Amino acid sequence: MAEKKADCIIIGAGPAGLGAGLYAARDRFETVLLEKFYPGGQIINTDRIENYPGYQNISGPDLVMKMAEQVQTFGGRIVTNAEVTGLACRDDGTVEVRTEEDRYIAKVVILAPGSSYRKLGVPGEEEFRQAGAGVSYCGTCDAPFFKDKTVVSVGGGNTAVEETLHLAKYAKKVYLVHRRREFRATKVLVEELMEAVNKDASALELKLDSVVTEIAGDGKVQKAALKNVKTGKTEEIPCDGVFIFVGMVPNTGFLKDFVDLTEHGFIQCDPAYLRTKIPGVFVAGDCRIGAAMQLATAVADGVNAAMWMKQYLRDPDWWNQPLSDALSPAGWYADCRFRSTNNDSARKEFYINLFRLTINRIRLLTNTETVKREKSCASETGF
Ligand SMILES: Cc1cc2nc3c(=O)[nH]c(=O)nc-3n(C[C@H](O)[C@H](O)[C@H](O)COP(=O)(O)OP(=O)(O)OC[C@H]3O[C@@H](n4cnc5c(N)ncnc54)[C@H](O)[C@@H]3O)c2cc1C
Numbered sequence: 306m307a308e309k310k311a312d313c314i315i316i317g318a319g320p321a322g323l324g325a326g327l328y329a330a331r332d333r334f335e336t337v338l339l340e341k342f343y344p345g346g347q348i349i350n351t352d353r354i355e356n357y358p359g360y361q362n363i364s365g366p367d368l369v370m371k372m373a374e375q376v377q378t379f380g381g382r383i384v385t386n387a388e389v390t391g392l393a394c395r396d397d398g399t400v401e402v403r404t405e406e407d408r409y410i411a412k413v414v415i416l417a418p419g420s421s422y423r424k425l426g427v428p429g430e431e432e433f434r435q436a437g438a439g440v441s442y443c444g445t446c447d448a449p450f451f452k453d454k455t456v457v458s459v460g461g462g463n464t465a466v467e468e469t470l471h472l473a474k475y476a477k478k479v480y481l482v483h484r485r486r487e488f489r490a491t492k493v494l495v496e497e498l499m500e501a502v503n504k505d506a507s508a509l510e511l512k513l514d515s516v517v518t519e520i521a522g523d524g525k526v527q528k529a530a531l532k533n534v535k536t537g538k539t540e541e542i543p544c545d546g547v548f549i550f551v552g553m554v555p556n557t558g559f560l561k562d563f564v565d566l567t568e569h570g571f572i573q574c575d576p577a578y579l580r581t582k583i584p585g586v587f588v589a590g591d592c593r594i595g596a597a598m599q600l601a602t603a604v605a606d607g608v609n610a611a612m613w614m615k616q617y618l619r620d621p622d623w624w625n626q627p628l629s630d631a632l633s634p635a636g637w638y639a640d641c642r643f644r645s646t647n648n649d650s651a652r653k654e655f656y657i658n659l660f661r662l663t664i665n666r667i668r669l670l671t672n673t674e675t676v677k678r679e680k681s682c683a684s685e686t687g688f
Pocket residue numbers: 316317318319320321322339340341342343344345346347348349350351353354355356357387388389390417418419420421442443446447556559589590591592598599600601603
């Protein structure tokens with residue numbers, strides 16, 4: 306088994322991993338992304354993204370291809386078909402990352418293996434999962450495509466209720482199917498749901514104590530079969546889509562003896578700096594506790610992890626420091642650049658810039674005061 310060294314190893318080349326890869330590679334760190342299949346992650350399964358800033362509408366494959374190319378442009382290396390099977394800490398403070406074929410050693414590892422939607426496991430679900438065929442796991446992403454259509458929504462937790470309310474803003478009719486009578490969602494959300502149901506039952510209808518047993522159609526979803534678990538009664542609902550919100554399964558099985566996981570398998574970390582319990586090991590994207598499960602937030606996580614990586618490399622003791630808002634990225638970045646140079650002219654430039662910044666701030670404050678004074682004068686004199 307070959308042993309390979311890098312400054313930063315990123316596990317997973319989905320949006321979070323690619324975001325991290327871009328920043329790490331662009332900062333001239335030797336960066337390797339280990340990807341189980343091919344770059345892209347979950348978003349590769351959709352042909353229409355409308356909520357990624359900067360793009361009115363772009364397909365998942367097009368977007369991630371651009372992201373992957375950008376990482377490679379800056380020297381980031383993406384290794385495909387490289388499933389990570391285990392990690393270990395070494396005595397010298399580095400981390401060992403193992404795949405079937407190789408062993409990688411790095412001071413920093415960013416965990417970005419993402420998560421997968423929990424499936425219902427009913428006939429038709431796989432068949433209609435392809436983009437545009439009618440089965441979806443993300444209301445925030447796909448609701449607009451079901452404008453004035455009929456959809457079935459499945460689940461009883463916070464996501465299910467929230468997403469159902471979101472769907473109801475677009476669809477002509479939403480059936481919410483839940484296998485119990487009581488919802489697991491928070492009271493506030495359930496109240497909001499009941500209010501919407503009571504306001505217009507023809508637009509939002511509950512199917513309680515019920516499960517979906519089959520999704521069927523010809524090329525596209527046309528109906529869902531339901532069964533009442535108490536009475537055994539079955540029925541068919543004609544619909545254009547089925548939205549499944551029965552939870553996420555993080556791809557973290559290979560990490561369970563290495564970092565702390567929540568009871569559902571999400572990686573524990575501090576929310577500001579994305580540090581896990583292992584020094585040098587950050588986490589980013591859908592696999593972490595508290596993730597918003599969106600493309601933009603996954604990318605942002607990756608960027609954050611790669612930014613904080615520099616802080617760790619500069620000062621390893623930072624890892625154990627408690628959360629502090631005193632250290633803003635902009636502040637330490639300037640500080641980093643300043644400290645990392647022995648060049649006198651760079652130091653001079655740093656102080657000149659700091660001086661300019663201070664003067665500008667004083668000017669700004671004085672202007673604000675002048676405006677305030679002028680406004681109060683104007684009101685006193687009746688203008
Ligand atoms: C059909 C669909 C449509 C969506 N549409 C939208 C949308 O329109 N807008 C939006 O904001 N969000 C959307 N999302 C959600 C969005 O795709 C995710 O939030 C985002 O992809 C999460 O990025 P990530 O990098 O954290 O994880 P992932 O995208 O899951 O990527 C993780 C990567 O890690 C790899 N990996 C996993 N385990 C290992 C391992 N052991 N070793 C090596 N590699 C590993 C995986 O193969 C994968 O490539 C959609 C999701 C789906 C499924």
